[in-house]
Amino acid sequence: MRHDAETGSEGSGCDDLLEVWIDQDLCTGDGICAQYAPEVFELDIDGLAYVKSGDDELLQAPGATTPVPLPLLRDVADSAKECPGDCIHVRRVSDRVEVYGPDAQ
Numbered sequence: 422m423r424h425d426a427e428t429g430s431e432g433s434g435c436d437d438l439l440e441v442w443i444d445q446d447l448c449t450g451d452g453i454c455a456q457y458a459p460e461v462f463e464l465d466i467d468g469l470a471y472v473k474s475g476d477d478e479l480l481q482a483p484g485a486t487t488p489v490p491l492p493l494l495r496d497v498a499d500s501a502k503e504c505p506g507d508c509i510h511v512r513r514v515s516d517r518v519e520v521y522g523p524d525a526q
């Protein structure tokens with residue numbers, strides 16, 4: 422009955438799995454994102470924020486994405502909204518449309 426729960430497709434039934442990436446070129450290093458969602462964001466020794474894999478590994482390739490765990494969506498969305506560098510991008514996996522961040526509608 423709850424077959425959609427694991428995919429995060431509850432509610433409207435659309436495929437709205439999300440992923441997030443950071444444009445480090447614009448990151449100010451203030452660490453707001455890491456405060457909001459430390460499971461997803463972390464500052465590296467270079468003073469810039471990076472997303473982390475589910476295994477807690479920093480993903481430092483340019484444009485690297487990590488899935489947004491549904492329970493953390495609010496924190497990740499708030500991070501994107503509050504990010505002083507406007508450099509946190511949250512997008513749908515299915516069509517890569519940005520839903521939170523500077524390029525969101």
Ligand code: SF4
Binds near residue numbers: 448451454462505507
């Ligand atoms: S909130 Fe934005 S600018 Fe601040 S550390 Fe995170 S990604 Fe960088």
